[in-house]
Amino acid sequence: MDASASHFDLVVIGSGPGGQKAAIGAAKLGKRVAVVERRDMIGGVCLNTGTIPSKTLREAVLYLTGLTLRDVYGSSYRLKERITVQDLLARLQHVIGREMEVVRNQLARNRVETVVGSARFAGPHEVDILDADGDRVRRLTAEKVVVAVGTRPARPVHIAFDGDRVVDSDGILDMQEVPRTMVVVGAGVIGIEYASIFAALGTRVTVVEARDKILDFCDAEVVEALKFQLRDLSVTFRLGETVESVTADATGTVTTLASGKRIPADTVMYSAGRQGATDGLGLEAAGLAADARGRLVVDKQFRTGVEHVYAVGDVIGFPALAATSQEQGRLAAYHAFGEPVSSVLELQPIGIYTIPEISYCGDTEDELTRAGVPYEVGVARYRELARGQIVGDTYGMLKLLVSTDTRKILGVHVFGTGATELIHIGQAVMTCGGTVDHLVDTVFNYPTLSEAYKVAALDATNKMRDVARFGF
Ligand SMILES: Cc1cc2nc3c(=O)[nH]c(=O)nc-3n(C[C@H](O)[C@H](O)[C@H](O)COP(=O)(O)OP(=O)(O)OC[C@H]3O[C@@H](n4cnc5c(N)ncnc54)[C@H](O)[C@@H]3O)c2cc1C
Numbered sequence: 204m205d206a207s208a209s210h211f212d213l214v215v216i217g218s219g220p221g222g223q224k225a226a227i228g229a230a231k232l233g234k235r236v237a238v239v240e241r242r243d244m245i246g247g248v249c250l251n252t253g254t255i256p257s258k259t260l261r262e263a264v265l266y267l268t269g270l271t272l273r274d275v276y277g278s279s280y281r282l283k284e285r286i287t288v289q290d291l292l293a294r295l296q297h298v299i300g301r302e303m304e305v306v307r308n309q310l311a312r313n314r315v316e317t318v319v320g321s322a323r324f325a326g327p328h329e330v331d332i333l334d335a336d337g338d339r340v341r342r343l344t345a346e347k348v349v350v351a352v353g354t355r356p357a358r359p360v361h362i363a364f365d366g367d368r369v370v371d372s373d374g375i376l377d378m379q380e381v382p383r384t385m386v387v388v389g390a391g392v393i394g395i396e397y398a399s400i401f402a403a404l405g406t407r408v409t410v411v412e413a414r415d416k417i418l419d420f421c422d423a424e425v426v427e428a429l430k431f432q433l434r435d436l437s438v439t440f441r442l443g444e445t446v447e448s449v450t451a452d453a454t455g456t457v458t459t460l461a462s463g464k465r466i467p468a469d470t471v472m473y474s475a476g477r478q479g480a481t482d483g484l485g486l487e488a489a490g491l492a493a494d495a496r497g498r499l500v501v502d503k504q505f506r507t508g509v510e511h512v513y514a515v516g517d518v519i520g521f522p523a524l525a526a527t528s529q530e531q532g533r534l535a536a537y538h539a540f541g542e543p544v545s546s547v548l549e550l551q552p553i554g555i556y557t558i559p560e561i562s563y564c565g566d567t568e569d570e571l572t573r574a575g576v577p578y579e580v581g582v583a584r585y586r587e588l589a590r591g592q593i594v595g596d597t598y599g600m601l602k603l604l605v606s607t608d609t610r611k612i613l614g615v616h617v618f619g620t621g622a623t624e625l626i627h628i629g630q631a632v633m634t635c636g637g638t639v640d641h642l643v644d645t646v647f648n649y650p651t652l653s654e655a656y657k658v659a660a661l662d663a664t665n666k667m668r669d670v671a672r673f674g675f
């Protein structure tokens with residue numbers, strides 16, 4: 204092959220959200236770009252085993268179980284009596300297939316070359332492409348490189364994963380039938396989202412978590428409300444507990460905890476953290492090294508210790524979200540090719556697709572209290588909104604945290620239907636430095652859930668007025 208055909212301005216390793224946006228960002232600047240990805244993994248972890256499958260599964264479960272409409276039609280309401288794995292997977296395959304086409308098409312129409320294989324550094328500017336047997340099939344050279352290789356589930360060595368009864372969050376997507384009982388080990392976002400999905404399906408779920416709290420970065424009141432809802436769906440929480448061993452045979456599993464408790468279940472799913480996918484990447488050939496969790500350290504411009512090599516997405520750690528990975532990819536590409544950038548990455552929303560869902564932006568009450576920042580709380584309950592009654596969501600709520608000094612919005616926390624969409628209103632107001640008065644004075648469509656912003660803003664300002672009466 205002509206050597207110039209394999210020379211690129213930018214080589215991106217990995218086609219997840221970070222890699223895609225880095226590649227397209229550079230292509231829009233007129234650069235010659237290649238994305239290296241393994242066969243059948245176009246779209247990354249995000250599309251194949253992570254965000255998209257889990258969110259599609261959630262949607263399929265909500266639809267087929269009719270769970271969210273039981274407040275309206277009664278507790279026995281179901282769209283389908285016996286939900287099979289095939290019912291669920293059909294929707295998954297449909298969405299993944301369509302999305303994969305979108306990704307392929309976007310890359311192709313921006314003239315980004317998709318190179319199939321595994322990438323391995325052969326030097327700071329050289330990247331070898333290996334086939335499935337590990338044989339080198341091509342060498343690419345590049346002015347700049349973006350590493351967007353993501354992560355894979357961490358697997359404790361003392362647990363025998365069998366891909367059937369003892370699985371991680373990749374393996375759960377290959378389930379043969381809906382388990383009647385399930386142990387979820389690790390109550391991070393992945394664990395709690397899957398616990399919700401299976402609990403909604405009618406699986407009796409036990410969550411085992413080493414820490415005393417779940418989702419401790421979220422608003423404590425919201426987490427309490429979530430736990431209440433999950434317990435209502437028969438979820439048992441074993442917090443402050445660790446797994447000693449898992450025994451499995453053809454009929455089921457028994458999980459033994461360090462405390463001596465034994466939990467029988469059809470399936471055990473591990474979601475106890477993830478590991479950067481940097482082994483096998485030949486980092487040393489580029490002059491790079493990963494930390495113990497396989498992650499790379501970058502500066503504010505997403506540059507690694509080697510100036511022309513950038514890293515974005517989950518491989519650089521927190522916050523490890525699809526949206527932030529995309530933005531990091533775009534920013535890295537712009538920086539690499541001298542395009543001016545400005546971004547508001549500091550104020551990113553967090554969306555957790557539990558059932559019900561959670562979303563927030565800005566500070567929590569605990570953070571503000573620890574920092575000694577005075578604030579007032581304004582709350583709107585969905586059951587007080589006409590739209591809340593119409594959609595049958597009587598537990599949802601929106602909470603505003605308002606600075607009593609500046610009247611600016613310091614945090615927004617939403618729990619319930621549409622939380623991950625609603626949050627963007629608060630995020631936009633916060634990004635523009637808006638005050639609670641802006642929300643009080645805004646007219647919202649009626650009947651909507653967005654109206655919760657006005658109700659919560661009025662609640663906060665009423666309380667603030669009560670204090671102001673005393674001359675404070
Ligand atoms: C179960 C689950 C649910 C999630 N839900 C959400 C959610 O609801 N919202 C959200 O924002 N985030 C969610 N995430 C996180 C989100 O998926 C990640 O933040 C996002 O995928 C990270 O993107 P990335 O660019 O780092 O690449 P990834 O999507 O991690 O993809 C990396 C790609 O690099 C490829 N690769 C690795 N090594 C090589 C190599 N040597 N050569 C070639 N290619 C290579 C891999 O094959 C892979 O396709 C979830 C994750 C999981 C696991």
Ligand SMILES: NC(=O)c1ccc[n+]([C@@H]2O[C@H](COP(=O)([O-])OP(=O)(O)OC[C@H]3O[C@@H](n4cnc5c(N)ncnc54)[C@H](O)[C@@H]3O)[C@@H](O)[C@H]2O)c1
Pocket residue numbers: 388389390391392393394396411412413414444445446474475476477522523524553554555556
């Ligand atoms: N909606 C979303 O935005 C979303 C959804 C899913 C995943 N993600 C991202 O994926 C990343 C990975 O999520 P995760 O949930 O796998 O990891 P995590 O590291 O957040 O959570 C792992 C949890 O497992 C616990 N744990 C570890 N070992 C244990 C053991 N032996 N016994 C009991 N508990 C144990 C840990 O204390 C921790 O709480 C997160 O950073 C998250 O940002 C995001």
